[in-house]
Amino acid sequence: MEHRQKIYAIFYDLTNAFGTVCVPILLRKFEMNGVRGVALDWLRSSLTVRTQVVKMTQRVGKWERTVYSSEVSVVRGTPQGGVLSPSLFVGGVCDMLLYVLIGFTVNYADDTSSLISAADNEQLYQNARLSADMLQHFCEANFLVLNASKSVLVQFRGRKHNEFPQINLAGQIIPCAEQAKFLGLHVRQDCKWDDHAQYVSGCLHTTVTMLNGLKGNVDEKSLINGYNAHANSNMPFGIVIWGASDGALWTVFVAQKRLIRALAGKRACKRTLSWHWCGRFFSCTTRSGIRGRRASGAVKCRIDLENLKQLIVNEFIERRRLWQRKLRRKLLYEKF
Numbered sequence: 001m002e003h004r005q006k007i008y009a010i011f012y013d014l015t016n017a018f019g020t021v022c023v024p025i026l027l028r029k030f031e032m033n034g035v036r037g038v039a040l041d042w043l044r045s046s047l048t049v050r051t052q053v054v055k056m057t058q059r060v061g062k063w064e065r066t067v068y069s070s071e072v073s074v075v076r077g078t079p080q081g082g083v084l085s086p087s088l089f090v091g092g093v094c095d096m097l098l099y100v101l102i103g104f105t106v107n108y109a110d111d112t113s114s115l116i117s118a119a120d121n122e123q124l125y126q127n128a129r130l131s132a133d134m135l136q137h138f139c140e141a142n143f144l145v146l147n148a149s150k151s152v153l154v155q156f157r158g159r160k161h162n163e164f165p166q167i168n169l170a171g172q173i174i175p176c177a178e179q180a181k182f183l184g185l186h187v188r189q190d191c192k193w194d195d196h197a198q199y200v201s202g203c204l205h206t207t208v209t210m211l212n213g214l215k216g217n218v219d220e221k222s223l224i225n226g227y228n229a230h231a232n233s234n235m236p237f238g239i240v241i242w243g244a245s246d247g248a249l250w251t252v253f254v255a256q257k258r259l260i261r262a263l264a265g266k267r268a269c270k271r272t273l274s275w276h277w278c279g280r281f282f283s284c285t286t287r288s289g290i291r292g293r294r295a296s297g298a299v300k301c302r303i304d305l306e307n308l309k310q311l312i313v314n315e316f317i318e319r320r321r322l323w324q325r326k327l328r329r330k331l332l333y334e335k336f
Contacts, residue, residue: 010174014110212262
Protein backbone atom coordinates (compact mmCIF):
# COMPACT_ATOMS: atom_id res chain seq x y z
CA MET A 1 0.00 0.00 0.00
CA GLU A 2 2.92 2.35 0.62
CA HIS A 3 3.97 1.77 -3.00
CA ARG A 4 0.38 2.50 -4.13
CA GLN A 5 -0.28 -1.05 -5.26
CA LYS A 6 -3.57 -2.93 -5.15
CA ILE A 7 -3.63 -5.78 -2.63
CA TYR A 8 -5.81 -8.87 -2.23
CA ALA A 9 -5.64 -11.17 0.78
CA ILE A 10 -7.27 -14.60 0.41
CA PHE A 11 -7.80 -16.61 3.59
CA TYR A 12 -8.38 -20.23 2.58
CA ASP A 13 -10.27 -22.85 4.54
CA LEU A 14 -9.44 -26.56 4.30
CA THR A 15 -12.23 -29.04 5.00
CA ASN A 16 -11.13 -31.53 7.68
CA ALA A 17 -7.49 -30.72 7.01
CA PHE A 18 -5.95 -33.20 9.47
CA GLY A 19 -8.34 -35.98 8.49
CA THR A 20 -7.69 -35.90 4.73
CA VAL A 21 -3.89 -36.16 4.72
CA CYS A 22 -2.71 -38.96 2.43
CA VAL A 23 -0.39 -41.13 4.53
CA PRO A 24 1.78 -42.58 1.68
CA ILE A 25 2.40 -39.08 0.27
CA LEU A 26 3.16 -37.76 3.75
CA LEU A 27 5.70 -40.53 4.45
CA ARG A 28 7.34 -40.01 1.05
CA LYS A 29 7.73 -36.27 1.77
CA PHE A 30 9.27 -36.98 5.16
CA GLU A 31 11.72 -39.37 3.52
CA MET A 32 12.64 -36.79 0.88
CA ASN A 33 13.30 -34.24 3.65
CA GLY A 34 15.76 -36.50 5.48
CA VAL A 35 13.57 -38.48 7.89
CA ARG A 36 14.75 -42.07 7.42
CA GLY A 37 15.54 -45.23 9.35
CA VAL A 38 13.98 -45.77 12.77
CA ALA A 39 12.22 -42.40 12.80
CA LEU A 40 10.48 -43.08 9.48
CA ASP A 41 9.50 -46.60 10.59
CA TRP A 42 8.04 -45.16 13.79
CA LEU A 43 5.97 -42.65 11.83
CA ARG A 44 4.82 -45.36 9.42
CA SER A 45 3.69 -47.66 12.24
CA SER A 46 1.84 -44.86 14.05
CA LEU A 47 0.03 -43.65 10.92
CA THR A 48 -0.84 -46.94 9.20
CA VAL A 49 -1.84 -49.41 11.91
CA ARG A 50 -4.94 -47.56 13.14
CA THR A 51 -8.58 -48.56 13.43
CA GLN A 52 -11.76 -46.77 14.43
CA VAL A 53 -15.07 -47.85 15.97
CA VAL A 54 -18.42 -46.04 16.02
CA LYS A 55 -20.32 -46.10 19.32
CA MET A 56 -24.08 -45.46 19.49
CA THR A 57 -26.01 -45.17 22.76
CA GLN A 58 -29.82 -45.24 23.01
CA ARG A 59 -31.83 -44.47 26.15
CA VAL A 60 -35.32 -45.90 26.65
CA GLY A 61 -36.67 -44.89 30.04
CA LYS A 62 -34.29 -46.28 32.65
CA TRP A 63 -32.62 -48.61 30.21
CA GLU A 64 -29.58 -47.79 28.14
CA ARG A 65 -28.37 -49.71 25.12
CA THR A 66 -24.92 -49.33 23.58
CA VAL A 67 -23.99 -50.68 20.17
CA TYR A 68 -20.50 -50.80 18.66
CA SER A 69 -19.70 -51.10 14.99
CA SER A 70 -17.04 -53.34 13.55
CA GLU A 71 -13.46 -52.08 13.38
CA VAL A 72 -12.44 -50.30 10.20
CA SER A 73 -8.89 -49.45 9.21
CA VAL A 74 -8.04 -45.74 8.93
CA VAL A 75 -6.03 -45.16 5.77
CA ARG A 76 -5.99 -41.35 5.78
CA GLY A 77 -5.45 -38.52 8.18
CA THR A 78 -3.32 -37.90 11.24
CA PRO A 79 -4.29 -38.97 14.78
CA GLN A 80 -6.90 -36.54 16.08
CA GLY A 81 -6.26 -34.78 19.38
CA GLY A 82 -2.51 -35.38 19.39
CA VAL A 83 0.11 -32.67 19.68
CA LEU A 84 1.97 -34.22 16.76
CA SER A 85 -0.90 -33.82 14.26
CA PRO A 86 -0.16 -30.15 13.33
CA SER A 87 3.53 -30.97 12.80
CA LEU A 88 2.65 -33.94 10.59
CA PHE A 89 0.27 -31.77 8.57
CA VAL A 90 2.93 -29.09 8.11
CA GLY A 91 5.27 -31.81 6.83
CA GLY A 92 2.63 -32.76 4.27
CA VAL A 93 2.22 -29.21 2.90
CA CYS A 94 5.81 -28.03 3.29
CA ASP A 95 6.28 -27.95 -0.50
CA MET A 96 3.25 -25.74 -1.17
CA LEU A 97 5.44 -22.75 -2.03
CA LEU A 98 6.95 -24.76 -4.91
CA TYR A 99 3.50 -24.95 -6.51
CA VAL A 100 2.01 -21.55 -5.62
CA LEU A 101 4.43 -19.22 -7.40
CA ILE A 102 2.31 -16.06 -7.48
CA GLY A 103 1.86 -13.93 -4.38
CA PHE A 104 3.09 -14.41 -0.85
CA THR A 105 1.63 -17.57 0.71
CA VAL A 106 1.74 -18.19 4.47
CA ASN A 107 1.01 -21.47 6.24
CA TYR A 108 0.41 -21.95 9.96
CA ALA A 109 -0.85 -25.48 10.68
CA ASP A 110 -4.08 -25.74 8.67
CA ASP A 111 -4.49 -21.95 8.19
CA THR A 112 -3.41 -20.87 4.71
CA SER A 113 -3.46 -17.34 3.32
CA SER A 114 -2.13 -15.64 0.20
CA LEU A 115 -1.22 -11.98 -0.28
CA ILE A 116 -1.31 -10.80 -3.90
CA SER A 117 -0.34 -7.33 -5.12
CA ALA A 118 -0.26 -5.58 -8.50
CA ALA A 119 -0.16 -2.10 -9.97
CA ASP A 120 -3.68 -2.16 -11.49
CA ASN A 121 -6.94 -3.97 -10.85
CA GLU A 122 -6.85 -6.08 -14.01
CA GLN A 123 -3.39 -7.49 -13.28
CA LEU A 124 -4.34 -8.00 -9.65
CA TYR A 125 -7.41 -10.01 -10.63
CA GLN A 126 -5.38 -12.20 -12.99
CA ASN A 127 -2.69 -12.84 -10.36
CA ALA A 128 -5.29 -13.74 -7.72
CA ARG A 129 -7.06 -16.12 -10.10
CA LEU A 130 -3.79 -17.84 -11.07
CA SER A 131 -2.70 -18.11 -7.42
CA ALA A 132 -6.01 -19.73 -6.46
CA ASP A 133 -5.73 -22.18 -9.38
CA MET A 134 -2.19 -23.14 -8.37
CA LEU A 135 -3.29 -23.79 -4.81
CA GLN A 136 -6.26 -25.80 -6.05
CA HIS A 137 -3.98 -28.02 -8.17
CA PHE A 138 -1.67 -28.57 -5.20
CA CYS A 139 -4.57 -29.59 -2.95
CA GLU A 140 -5.94 -31.98 -5.57
CA ALA A 141 -2.52 -33.62 -5.93
CA ASN A 142 -2.30 -34.09 -2.14
CA PHE A 143 -5.96 -35.12 -1.63
CA LEU A 144 -6.80 -31.97 0.33
CA VAL A 145 -10.19 -30.27 0.00
CA LEU A 146 -10.55 -26.48 -0.27
CA ASN A 147 -13.81 -25.01 1.00
CA ALA A 148 -14.61 -21.95 -1.10
CA SER A 149 -17.74 -21.04 0.90
CA LYS A 150 -15.70 -20.59 4.11
CA SER A 151 -12.74 -18.93 2.42
CA VAL A 152 -12.65 -15.12 2.49
CA LEU A 153 -11.21 -12.51 0.13
CA VAL A 154 -10.31 -9.10 1.59
CA GLN A 155 -9.25 -6.20 -0.62
CA PHE A 156 -7.02 -3.82 1.33
CA ARG A 157 -7.70 -0.22 0.39
CA GLY A 158 -7.90 3.21 1.95
CA ARG A 159 -11.30 4.12 0.52
CA LYS A 160 -14.49 2.22 -0.03
CA HIS A 161 -15.11 0.90 -3.51
CA ASN A 162 -17.94 -1.09 -4.99
CA GLU A 163 -15.59 -3.52 -6.72
CA PHE A 164 -16.13 -7.12 -5.66
CA PRO A 165 -13.77 -9.44 -7.56
CA GLN A 166 -15.06 -12.92 -8.32
CA ILE A 167 -12.32 -15.48 -7.81
CA ASN A 168 -13.36 -19.00 -8.77
CA LEU A 169 -12.21 -21.82 -6.50
CA ALA A 170 -13.30 -25.39 -7.23
CA GLY A 171 -16.34 -24.17 -9.13
CA GLN A 172 -17.44 -21.71 -6.43
CA ILE A 173 -16.90 -17.99 -5.95
CA ILE A 174 -14.83 -16.93 -2.95
CA PRO A 175 -16.99 -14.50 -0.93
CA CYS A 176 -15.65 -10.99 -0.34
CA ALA A 177 -15.71 -9.46 3.13
CA GLU A 178 -14.66 -6.26 4.86
CA GLN A 179 -12.88 -8.10 7.65
CA ALA A 180 -11.54 -11.58 8.38
CA LYS A 181 -10.11 -13.39 11.37
CA PHE A 182 -6.59 -14.67 10.83
CA LEU A 183 -4.54 -16.35 13.57
CA GLY A 184 -6.59 -14.69 16.30
CA LEU A 185 -6.47 -11.17 14.83
CA HIS A 186 -9.44 -9.44 13.21
CA VAL A 187 -8.07 -7.92 10.00
CA ARG A 188 -10.03 -5.15 8.24
CA GLN A 189 -9.80 -3.94 4.66
CA ASP A 190 -9.03 -0.36 5.74
CA CYS A 191 -6.15 -1.57 7.97
CA LYS A 192 -7.86 -0.37 11.15
CA TRP A 193 -8.08 -2.44 14.31
CA ASP A 194 -11.39 -1.31 15.79
CA ASP A 195 -12.97 -4.76 15.35
CA HIS A 196 -10.11 -6.49 17.14
CA ALA A 197 -10.19 -3.90 19.92
CA GLN A 198 -13.92 -4.47 20.38
CA TYR A 199 -13.29 -8.22 20.56
CA VAL A 200 -10.58 -7.83 23.22
CA SER A 201 -12.74 -5.32 25.11
CA GLY A 202 -15.63 -7.79 25.08
CA CYS A 203 -13.38 -10.46 26.57
CA LEU A 204 -12.37 -8.04 29.35
CA HIS A 205 -15.98 -7.10 30.10
CA THR A 206 -16.86 -10.80 30.35
CA THR A 207 -13.95 -11.26 32.76
CA VAL A 208 -15.28 -8.39 34.91
CA THR A 209 -18.62 -10.17 35.29
CA MET A 210 -16.91 -13.44 36.11
CA LEU A 211 -14.55 -11.97 38.72
CA ASN A 212 -17.36 -9.98 40.37
CA GLY A 213 -19.13 -13.26 41.00
CA LEU A 214 -15.99 -14.86 42.42
CA LYS A 215 -14.87 -11.92 44.55
CA GLY A 216 -16.73 -12.95 47.70
CA ASN A 217 -15.97 -16.66 47.38
CA VAL A 218 -12.25 -16.90 46.63
CA ASP A 219 -9.09 -15.27 47.94
CA GLU A 220 -7.03 -12.53 46.32
CA LYS A 221 -4.52 -14.94 44.78
CA SER A 222 -7.28 -16.79 42.94
CA LEU A 223 -8.61 -13.49 41.57
CA ILE A 224 -5.14 -12.63 40.27
CA ASN A 225 -4.88 -16.03 38.62
CA GLY A 226 -8.27 -15.49 37.00
CA TYR A 227 -7.16 -12.07 35.73
CA ASN A 228 -3.98 -13.49 34.23
CA ALA A 229 -5.80 -16.43 32.63
CA HIS A 230 -8.77 -14.61 31.08
CA ALA A 231 -7.64 -11.00 30.64
CA ASN A 232 -3.88 -10.66 30.61
CA SER A 233 -3.59 -13.52 28.11
CA ASN A 234 -5.81 -11.71 25.56
CA MET A 235 -4.55 -8.13 25.81
CA PRO A 236 -0.88 -8.50 24.75
CA PHE A 237 -1.66 -10.93 21.91
CA GLY A 238 -0.62 -9.30 18.63
CA ILE A 239 -0.15 -5.90 20.29
CA VAL A 240 2.98 -5.32 18.20
CA ILE A 241 0.64 -5.11 15.19
CA TRP A 242 -2.51 -3.43 16.49
CA GLY A 243 -1.00 -1.48 19.40
CA ALA A 244 0.01 1.45 17.19
CA SER A 245 -3.64 2.42 16.72
CA ASP A 246 -4.61 5.01 19.34
CA GLY A 247 -8.33 4.39 18.91
CA ALA A 248 -8.05 0.63 19.36
CA LEU A 249 -5.66 1.02 22.27
CA TRP A 250 -7.98 3.48 24.00
CA THR A 251 -10.90 1.01 23.84
CA VAL A 252 -8.83 -1.74 25.46
CA PHE A 253 -7.38 0.72 27.99
CA VAL A 254 -10.84 1.74 29.23
CA ALA A 255 -11.93 -1.90 29.56
CA GLN A 256 -8.74 -2.73 31.44
CA LYS A 257 -9.29 0.13 33.91
CA ARG A 258 -12.80 -1.13 34.59
CA LEU A 259 -11.41 -4.60 35.25
CA ILE A 260 -8.73 -3.33 37.63
CA ARG A 261 -11.32 -1.24 39.51
CA ALA A 262 -13.45 -4.35 39.93
CA LEU A 263 -10.48 -6.29 41.30
CA ALA A 264 -9.44 -3.47 43.62
CA GLY A 265 -12.98 -3.07 44.95
CA LYS A 266 -13.30 0.50 43.64
CA ARG A 267 -16.47 2.02 42.25
CA ALA A 268 -16.57 2.90 38.57
CA CYS A 269 -16.95 6.63 39.25
CA LYS A 270 -13.70 6.91 41.18
CA ARG A 271 -10.53 7.85 39.33
CA THR A 272 -7.96 6.80 41.93
CA LEU A 273 -6.44 3.35 42.16
CA SER A 274 -4.15 2.18 44.92
CA TRP A 275 -0.48 1.60 44.16
CA HIS A 276 -0.85 -1.89 45.61
CA TRP A 277 -3.28 -2.99 42.90
CA CYS A 278 -1.80 -1.02 39.99
CA GLY A 279 1.61 -2.56 40.52
CA ARG A 280 0.12 -6.05 40.25
CA PHE A 281 -1.95 -5.55 37.11
CA PHE A 282 0.24 -3.29 34.98
CA SER A 283 0.01 -4.33 31.35
CA CYS A 284 1.70 -3.29 28.13
CA THR A 285 -1.63 -1.93 26.90
CA THR A 286 -1.46 0.96 29.41
CA ARG A 287 -0.13 4.15 27.82
CA SER A 288 0.71 7.54 29.19
CA GLY A 289 0.48 9.36 25.87
CA ILE A 290 -3.16 8.90 24.92
CA ARG A 291 -4.13 11.98 22.96
CA GLY A 292 -7.53 13.33 21.99
CA ARG A 293 -10.52 15.03 23.46
CA ARG A 294 -11.25 12.09 25.76
CA ALA A 295 -7.90 12.52 27.46
CA SER A 296 -9.25 15.39 29.58
CA GLY A 297 -11.76 13.08 31.29
CA ALA A 298 -11.05 9.49 32.08
CA VAL A 299 -7.26 9.67 31.85
CA LYS A 300 -7.06 12.02 34.83
CA CYS A 301 -6.74 9.08 37.20
CA ARG A 302 -3.88 9.65 39.64
CA ILE A 303 -1.45 7.09 38.27
CA ASP A 304 2.11 8.07 37.62
CA LEU A 305 3.02 5.61 34.88
CA GLU A 306 6.75 6.24 35.11
CA ASN A 307 6.78 5.32 38.79
CA LEU A 308 4.51 2.39 38.03
CA LYS A 309 6.95 1.09 35.43
CA GLN A 310 9.76 1.43 37.96
CA LEU A 311 7.75 -0.61 40.46
CA ILE A 312 7.34 -3.36 37.89
CA VAL A 313 11.05 -3.32 37.07
CA ASN A 314 11.97 -3.49 40.76
CA GLU A 315 9.60 -6.39 41.30
CA PHE A 316 11.10 -8.23 38.31
CA ILE A 317 14.64 -7.69 39.65
CA GLU A 318 13.62 -8.96 43.08
CA ARG A 319 12.04 -12.08 41.60
CA ARG A 320 15.15 -12.73 39.53
CA ARG A 321 17.32 -12.47 42.65
CA LEU A 322 15.09 -14.98 44.45
CA TRP A 323 15.26 -17.33 41.49
CA GLN A 324 19.08 -17.10 41.36
CA ARG A 325 19.27 -17.75 45.10
CA LYS A 326 17.11 -20.86 44.77
CA LEU A 327 19.22 -22.05 41.85
CA ARG A 328 22.45 -21.68 43.87
CA ARG A 329 20.94 -23.63 46.76
CA LYS A 330 19.86 -26.39 44.39
CA LEU A 331 23.34 -26.61 42.84
CA LEU A 332 24.99 -26.74 46.26
CA TYR A 333 22.57 -29.44 47.38
CA GLU A 334 23.31 -31.55 44.29
CA LYS A 335 27.06 -31.05 44.77
CA PHE A 336 27.17 -32.23 48.36
